[in-house]
Amino acid sequence: MTAIGETGIPAAIDRTPSRAWRKLKANKGALVGLVIIAFFAILAVAAPLLPIPDPNATSWSAIRKAPSAAHWLGTDDIGRDILSRMIWGAQASLMAGVFSVAIAVIIGVPFGLVSGYFGGWIDMVISRITEAFLAMPFLITAIALAAFLGPSLTNAMIAIGLSAMPVFVRLTRGQVLSVKTEEYVEGARSIGLRSSGIITRYILPNVFAPILVQATLTVATAIIAEASLSFLGLGQQPPAPSWGSMLNVAKNFLSQAPWMAMWPGAAIFLVVIGFNLLGDGLRDALDPREA
Amino acid sequence: MYTYIAKRLLVAIPTLLIISIFVFSLQKLLPGDPILAMAGEERDPQVLEFLRGKYRLNDPVPYQYVHWLGAALQGDLGISLRTNQPVLQLVGEKLPVTIQLAIMSMIFAFAIGVPMGILAAVKKNTMIDYIANIIALTGLSIPNFWLGIMLILLVSVNLGWLPASGYEPFFSNPLRSLETMLMPSFVLGNALAATLMRHTRSAMLSVLSADYIRTARAKGLPESTVVLEHSFRNAVLPIVTLTALLFGELLAGAVLTEQIFTIPGFGKLIVDAVFNRDYAVVQGVVICTAIGFILMNLLADILYVLLNPRMRAAL
Numbered sequence: 001m002t003a004i005g006e007t008g009i010p011a012a013i014d015r016t017p018s019r020a021w022r023k024l025k026a027n028k029g030a031l032v033g034l035v036i037i038a039f040f041a042i043l044a045v046a047a048p049l050l051p052i053p054d055p056n057a058t059s060w061s062a063i064r065k066a067p068s069a070a071h072w073l074g075t076d077d078i079g080r081d082i083l084s085r086m087i088w089g090a091q092a093s094l095m096a097g098v099f100s101v102a103i104a105v106i107i108g109v110p111f112g113l114v115s116g117y118f119g120g121w122i123d124m125v126i127s128r129i130t131e132a133f134l135a136m137p138f139l140i141t142a143i144a145l146a147a148f149l150g151p152s153l154t155n156a157m158i159a160i161g162l163s164a165m166p167v168f169v170r171l172t173r174g175q176v177l178s179v180k181t182e183e184y185v186e187g188a189r190s191i192g193l194r195s196s197g198i199i200t201r202y203i204l205p206n207v208f209a210p211i212l213v214q215a216t217l218t219v220a221t222a223i224i225a226e227a228s229l230s231f232l233g234l235g236q237q238p239p240a241p242s243w244g245s246m247l248n249v250a251k252n253f254l255s256q257a258p259w260m261a262m263w264p265g266a267a268i269f270l271v272v273i274g275f276n277l278l279g280d281g282l283r284d285a286l287d288p289r290e291a
Numbered sequence: 292m293y294t295y296i297a298k299r300l301l302v303a304i305p306t307l308l309i310i311s312i313f314v315f316s317l318q319k320l321l322p323g324d325p326i327l328a329m330a331g332e333e334r335d336p337q338v339l340e341f342l343r344g345k346y347r348l349n350d351p352v353p354y355q356y357v358h359w360l361g362a363a364l365q366g367d368l369g370i371s372l373r374t375n376q377p378v379l380q381l382v383g384e385k386l387p388v389t390i391q392l393a394i395m396s397m398i399f400a401f402a403i404g405v406p407m408g409i410l411a412a413v414k415k416n417t418m419i420d421y422i423a424n425i426i427a428l429t430g431l432s433i434p435n436f437w438l439g440i441m442l443i444l445l446v447s448v449n450l451g452w453l454p455a456s457g458y459e460p461f462f463s464n465p466l467r468s469l470e471t472m473l474m475p476s477f478v479l480g481n482a483l484a485a486t487l488m489r490h491t492r493s494a495m496l497s498v499l500s501a502d503y504i505r506t507a508r509a510k511g512l513p514e515s516t517v518v519l520e521h522s523f524r525n526a527v528l529p530i531v532t533l534t535a536l537l538f539g540e541l542l543a544g545a546v547l548t549e550q551i552f553t554i555p556g557f558g559k560l561i562v563d564a565v566f567n568r569d570y571a572v573v574q575g576v577v578i579c580t581a582i583g584f585i586l587m588n589l590l591a592d593i594l595y596v597l598l599n600p601r602m603r604a605a606l
Contacts (some may be wrong), residue, residue: 129529133310135588136581139543140561144577147565148320223433228547231436232562251440255448256495265437274434 021211023285028183030281036274040267044090052084056239064257074259077249085241085261092242093271096157096226096235097219104168105215112172113199113207117180126169133166136253142225153226153242156235160225164218171214175207182206208284217279220272227268243268292596292603297359299592303585310581311363314574315356321570368578369571371564378575381560388556391461391547392479393541395472396533399480400487405530407484408491412499413518423488430485435544439478439551446474456553461516475552479544483537491532494526535591542580 024030043050049081059079067074073082114289115126133141146161179185180203188198229235238245243264293581326342327334342348347355364369368378395440413421449453459467498504499522507521508514546558553559564572596602 005571076556128305129309132306132313132581135306135310135584136313137540137543137578137584139546140577140580143565144317144570144573145320147573148317148570164365220432227434228436231547232550233456234565247437247440251443254440254444256446258448261440261444265390265434265440268434269432270435272434273428276432 020285024281027281029277031286033274033277033279033281036270037278040090040271040274041094043087047087047091050087052087053081055084055088055241057081057082061185064260066257067259070213073263074257076246076260077257078252081244082260082263085246086243086267089241089246089264090267090271091242092153092230092236092240093223093226094267096153097158097223097275100157100160100164100222100226101215101218103158104164104218105211107161108165108168109172109204109211112169113176113203115169115196116173116176117199117203123173127173130166130169130173133163134170136163138163138221139160139225139228141244142229143232145233146229151234151237152237153230156226156229159229160222163225164222166212167218168211171210172207173209174254176203179203179206213279213283213286214218214248216275220275222277223268223272289290295596296589296593299589303589306585307582310578311360312356314578314581315359317574317577318570319352324505327444344548363578370574371569371570371572373564373567373569376600378571379579381394381572382557382579385555385557385560388458388460388554389542389545389549389558391468392472392475392545392554392556393538395469395476396480396483396536396541396544399476400483400537402536403480404484404487405491408488409495409518409523411488411497412490415496421490427485427488430481430488433481435478435482436547436551438481439475439548441475442478443551458554458556471552474553475548475554477540478551479548482544484538486537487530491526491530496523498522498526510512528595531598532591532595535587538584538587542583 057080059075061113062071062075062079064077065071065075065079071081071083073086076082076085092233111126113128115123115130133261141163142156142159145162146156149155149159185198185202193201226235227242227244230242231248233245233248236242236245246264247261250257250264326346326348327347328337347358350358366379368382370377371381374381407423407426411420416418443455446452454471457471459471461468499518504517504522507517512521542557545556546561548554549556549558550562557580561573564570564576
């Protein structure tokens, strides 16, 4: 599992979009990652249009059936089609990954901007709180939050988002500290622009690239976290499909129906590897030190 | 050195205070009356009133916090609603199990990650490097609970080589204990091995390009001496500090690993507590984990100073 905050994002970032895009296109790993993500995203979006059975439809005559022409990936313990549940489960996983990172970015980045730009006591308070949250292991914080908020996919996303947020505060703050001494920021300040204007027009666009890299890599961590919470029964609730909750049920039928455990785990692995490949590629593409 | 440690401990105090506020606030997130949630099935008004008095819920929130913190500082993290045991005692009972799992996982992680990282750095941009990187990326991307399930399927269900679950304390039956912990440790150590591999590779690469390595080679020293004695000894510093920092990841990973292999450790304690709505235990585990993590961070800093002569001289 990728540890949030250990992604080695370079301090200096190549901010030329066209050069970065060329480098990204030349990176085979990143392209493979992009294709994997696109494949699962299309499946998730097109799920209602695909000619697949209802993911919650049970069939007592098709309990724990091995993969066949009728059920390509087999059926589960109450006769539901695994392929259909996998496709609908992609929605939950991708949604959880993207939304929880959105929560982390939307809350974390403004705090990081304010902390880095204004400094002083605001910076001290925000930094201390961030350090405290970073001292708690990500998944344990997410489990504790999800437990107290109550088990549901929405609460799992909130819990994951809040647990991932401190990394974005720290990353943004660090980037702001290096950008705010640049001449163009000094210039904007000297012509009397207000702090809010300087932050949104001059600082935010210049700290955006490393945040994008971190966000991509955090989606991978968030997808595993959602699957972990659903696996523990704290995420998506039955009968709604999710890869983590499918694995939770599958572990009870390992000897009778091993296919129940194979596919959802393989899907999580593929999507996560996709985001990790894309994140690594983006980091290399945006790093000016890389030739 | 002692002044440095004292300073670092002082810095940890505000961090711990903020964590305590967070952990205390968790119970305020409970929808509805927290006492009803804490009491579980119990609905006797007298019991509810007793609990309300015990947790001082009729007092203002800041007062409740100060009372809770005062008790926590004296080692009173509350009582488990399920077992009626003090939370700290429960944590103390489960911790040795997780520590054994953590140590064995670290052994796996080192045995796989460090040699692979050295090899990848020495053979940079060759097939060996690419394969090592693919293995590391796989290790980072594979959900450890799925890896655990797949290993149970292969090694326990199909081959019958190792038990699928269970735990035996090391000192009561060492062989059986190692047998039951082998698969969980591999599962938990796998992701750490990937992280260690990446860091070892990058630390070795920066050392291998240093002037003194070129000099060592020019002197005609054997490549193994150059790599292991001259390079690795200097690359080991970030690896040692990283190991201490990986402790937090180990604890988080242990939650799922212990759940899959039914190991009665620290991780299983928090999951069981969540499902039994034993909130005092959940809070206790979070705060103990944070303290452990802060102590490991401190240890990492001290090790960094001890192992780095330049830092030692600066103190």
